[in-house]
Amino acid sequence: MRISVIGCGYLGAVHAASMAELGHEVVGIDVDEAKIAALQAAQAPFFEPGLPELLERSMASGRLQFTTDMSAAAEADVHFIAVGTPQKKGENAADLRYVNAAVDGLLPYLKEGSLVAGKSTVPVGTARALAEKVEASGAMLAWNPEFLREGFAIEDTLTPDRFVYGLSKDASGETARAMLDEIYGKALATGTPRITTDYETAELVKVAANAFLATKISFINAMAEVCEVTGADVTQLADAIGHDARIGRRFLNAGLGFGGGCLPKDIRAFMARAGELGADQALTFLREVDSINMRRRARAVDLAREVCGGSLLGKKIAVLGLAFKPDSDDVRDSPSLNVAAQLELQGASVLCTDPEAIPNARRRFPELTYVETVEEAVSGADAIMVLTEWKQYRQLDPSQLITKVGTPAVVDGRNCLDPIEWRAAGWRYRALGRP
Ligand SMILES: NC(=O)C1=CN([C@@H]2O[C@H](COP(=O)(O)OP(=O)(O)OC[C@H]3O[C@@H](n4cnc5c(N)ncnc54)[C@H](O)[C@@H]3O)[C@@H](O)[C@H]2O)C=CC1
């Protein structure tokens, strides 16, 4: 199949390269010239494990190209829309201007019988409105939401848990289904479930999945709050309830909570859209999910103050981890970066480090101080905080690290260190939700 992918960010660049890996002819199109220049040189414009190798391979095969020129989409049979849908400034709702611009930009190049397949996460009702425009150009529209996780993006794209196709109810829906089946044929042949449905259900599946994941995380973080006032241990609690197959242990890691370019903005946009549709009561619980999540950040700052003897003023704090999660350089709505900024605002002198996210963090918070290594960050520190559970931080040797710090106090923001080991090495250990 000849494919275009409009928007080459965390989702689109991986989708484009993965589609070429599946044997399709792909052009990735983006308005960001620097991003396209990097991709044209087979360089990943962000950190994603395996992406540099995949780009190298796909571009060498001649099946993958990148451009800023929308007319390059003219040859394609299927166009994936993968542009951003960020939160509107000062509002909860999603900003659809990039989706609308991408589709409007594509309209003059749509061939009769070609398919526009939306992958961006959008408020329910978006696809139906776009379908009118697309059909007026003789093309078809499908909504094919994406469920990949950053850090596992390639594996999730090539072998997802399921495919969801939101299709038009007329005959063109069947043609669109056949085109998507052809694209994803390899994964479908291995038995990956495929749900075909209407536009609205497909759009809702995506936001419902993210709302559920966010709720699961906030549930365990609410339990962490109760553990903190009772002396109980939320990690043992999670292990114990997680053995119940109906509950499951995944996404029950208590700590600093969820961030990133998706879960926070998606639950807010979902609430906003439900409000517009008169169903706001159905989702008021998501307000609480959001509040529990934000309270964890404040609690981490409180723990830092506590281990610093009651005041952060003039205290030297090492922040290890800035990305919203390990194996990513993404700092969008990053809980750790938010905590680092709050500590600095409250008078601490913060030295931040991260294996991959420093350039993005510096762009967002130029006022913070960044150092490349853990050794530099912790040197003479009054407290260290592990806020993103990168493998290299989980594997820190507390006996060795204690020789570098001023005061041996650690706040484990992700419940990723062994309290017994750290205390035995002489550290004062504090965590979110465990004694
Ligand atoms: N990042 C992720 O893990 C996932 C993201 N999503 C959804 O996918 C969408 C994209 O997310 P990300 O890739 O994270 O965002 P991103 O911000 O990394 O990438 C969006 C890209 O679209 C480009 N763009 C904007 N307007 C354009 C236009 N008119 N024409 C061509 N390119 C244009 C931007 O320059 C940017 O490179 C969002 O709706 C998000 O919710 C869904 C699943 C996973």
Ligand SMILES: O=C(O)[C@H]1O[C@H](OP(=O)(O)OP(=O)(O)OC[C@H]2O[C@@H](n3ccc(=O)[nH]c3=O)[C@H](O)[C@@H]2O)[C@H](O)[C@@H](O)[C@@H]1O
């Ligand atoms: O719509 C999206 O963009 C994507 O959002 C999430 O993927 P992602 O944001 O890459 O990261 P997750 O692994 O879901 O983690 C999100 C946040 O939750 C936090 N988290 C996760 C799991 C957990 O148990 N506890 C916890 O605090 C992570 O630290 C991170 O800050 C979903 O997992 C994907 O399925 C979805 O496609």
